[in-house]
Amino acid sequence: MNVARRQVLAAGALSLLPGIASAREMGGEKRQPNIVFILADDLGYADLSCFGRRDYVTPYCDRLAAAGARLTHSYANSPVCSATRLGLMTARYQYRLDAGLEEPIGPRDTGLPPDEPTLPSLLRQAGYRTALIGKWHLGNLPNYGPLKSGYDYFWGYRGGGIDYLRHEDARGEGLWENGHEIEEDGYLTRLLGQRATQFVDAQRSSDAPFFLSLHFSAPHWPWETPDDRAEAERLTTDPSYRKLAHFDGGNMATYAEMVRRMDEQVGAVVAAVGALPKDRETIIVFSSDNGGERFSDVWPFTGRKTELLEGGIRVPTIVHWPGVFDGGRVVDTPHMTMDLSAMLAAAGGARFPQDRLPDGRDLRAGGFDELPMFWRYNHLDQKAVRLGRHKYLSIAGNEFLFDVIADPMERANLKARMPELFNDLRTRWERWNAAMLPYRDDTFTHGFRGDELADHFGVE
Template identity: 55%
Template sequence: MSKTGFPDKFTRRGAMGAAGAATLAVTVPGLAHTPGRKPNFLFIMADDLGYADLSCYGRREYETPVLDGLAAQGMKFNHGYANSAVCSATRVGLITGRYQYRLRVGLEEPLGDRSLGLDPAHPTMPSLLREAGYHTALVGKWHLGWLPDFGPLKSGYDEFWGCRGGGVDYFTHSVGGNPDLWDGDVQVEEVGYMTDLLGDRAIEYLDQRAAEDKPWLLSLHFTAPHWPWQGNNEEGRAESARLAEHGPTIPGSLDITHFDGGNMETYAAMVTSLDMNIGRVLTRLAELGMEQDTVVVFTSDNGGERFSDNWPFTGIKTELLEGGMRVPFIVKWPGLTLPGSETDVPALSMDFLPTFLSAAGSAPHPDYPSDGMDLRSVLAGAVPEDRYLFWRFWAKDQRAARKGDYKYLHIAGEEYLFNVVADPLERANLKFRLPEKFAELKGAFDSWNEGMLNVPEARSYRFTPRELADHFGWDS
């Protein structure tokens, strides 16, 4: 390990040693992608999972053997970023391959205004892959707008099974007594723990695809470990029943956030259940003989929240400090990634659209060019030239830009320059020591920001400022 808390740079010898030493949840012999066949894409996204919430990224309180095994089989990004420090905005960036600030829906979090959503006319990862001959499905969380105007089936997915909102009770699959579980555009009822149900549905999807000679995209977007804090155990069931019976613990608050709920044991149960269900899906993928032709990605929609481990960073979800944006980022690409490899190249959620489309022999729509980059050369071990990356969030008037080792940050009226490689905790403000670098990054942000939509002044949230402050942990 380096002095900054990150593993030393990748070497072939180190990678092979790591791969040999790892105990894999799914044993994989040497795999090679079938020549001439378009790859399948299994894109797995966790919800509110912090950078160090997997044991392969440093978690000490529990183990995640399946995802550790995935990292040992593919490439682990040490500088993987979400497009935003909040949920819906990152999902806009992911599905469009563009900075979310280009779309009205990408400016909102929480997404409380039901008149807002992802415009069905906007090209998306699933719609563009479908045009390239893919079958597409979303299993899990959507959170990009409500019926009748918005939904997964309107934005490129052939199938959808999951929830439309930001989070649901893991047992009742409802929010405030309102059910939010759907099969396509039909509301359904199921008995079971939400993480298990999503794993079940993903396996059903794989079984269906095995009978077809057609490439596919499965977006498997788990709700775990997003609140409510409920493990798949008797304690979790009791907490679900308590919420259903008594409702909010604070008058006027969202019931499933239950600010007095949760503990480390519960959080560990939620993450290890997530890991186990991903293992079920990967095992089925291998049993069906599709593993060698499937790219598997795992990441999170933003940094961690209440019980997450974001070390070695400060900041949490909603903050443009590294802890709010840096996330686990693992890719296994048969025939491309070397087992046990790592990279320090920064990558963003929106990079997957151009990456997947290029591999599928397609490209972004010319009227909607991607702001991301094709990661395949990085996945093969290359280190491209540094690029600028940008973030913005309306709360606390936050702005950030990164290029190379340096990051510009504006938050709550103060400005900073950090070397996030040498100083991942973002403690030493270098703006006076390195004024030219500070001016460069600030100027780059200002120029980029001129091309983005303005943050709306009026908001129609169904949340009060106090509820937002309590939920996100902001100071009064």
């Protein structure tokens, strides 16, 4: 980042969130904080300018980072969406649930069980008002849904992806408000931002804290800007849309506009939070559900969504929490999505049942460098564990040991030079995996093929 950019970000940070007071500034008895969790969909590690994107600027996320903290070793629970969302909701490894075996949830009727303790349900028990604006993708009615899993209010869509202008998914479903399908005109990213700001505004006169999940569709395909009505018509009327996944569309300019539009709505929500009464602090978290897709920038990593290479699971995370994560800090603590959930649950005074204790750990605690993080992904039999600076990785039976600090592109295989560490990490993974649910024969798993993406030539 050049000097001019630094000066702009520093100036923006000084005026950001003037209405959000820290606990020190509020004085008196500390109150439960409001919590806003903003989740992008398929956003790559370097897709925000504060994380390195060079061909466009995301000023609102940049200012949030300059006033809060950038978490540079933040990992998604999975390289695909619904699996990570299970980790976010439960603060546990998604592989403990049947729905977590789906990568992502597809045609099989499975989802987040209504009786499973979740971050919103536990916060609601602790006195919070809860809302989900945006993507659900954790199971369909009548068996599953946001209102069954802890949210008081839902406005958004239920599947994995939806058209930004016609608001139709591959099954023909559209937008929902609570339990009813609705119709509304407009570009989806803007609609989600508007609903989120309306929810925040409505809390001004409330004595209760709130938990808002704002789960954007952007920048997930289809690749559309507000001006792409013709493309939206083509996609939603073409019979091949159900399987196309927009492999014949999109470009860098469209992707940049999609991310910029999302960034604008982040700014609108942050401004609404800043206008709240100053007697309660607000924690804001921004992250992504997995690594980047076709037009993403994942530098300095390799890999993408559906892969356990760093580019498929390392995500850009920002936390703004006055007195805790503030001042433009850079936090290099290795952690996963479920650790963010555990931290927010603790901040809100939520309590997990003894038979559903979280795998995630409050980020404010120490010792994360000594805690291993585990992943698996059924496509190509992928396995990974990171401990400290080292990572064991197995893809299609090919095994590696990387130093992801010195070698973020995962090029130098150290398994022959460090056999004891290699064997130790592999053994740790096997022991952990034995405690998870096994994959079933009918489990769905997605991975890009050589006939879909040229840089996957030879991959079946």
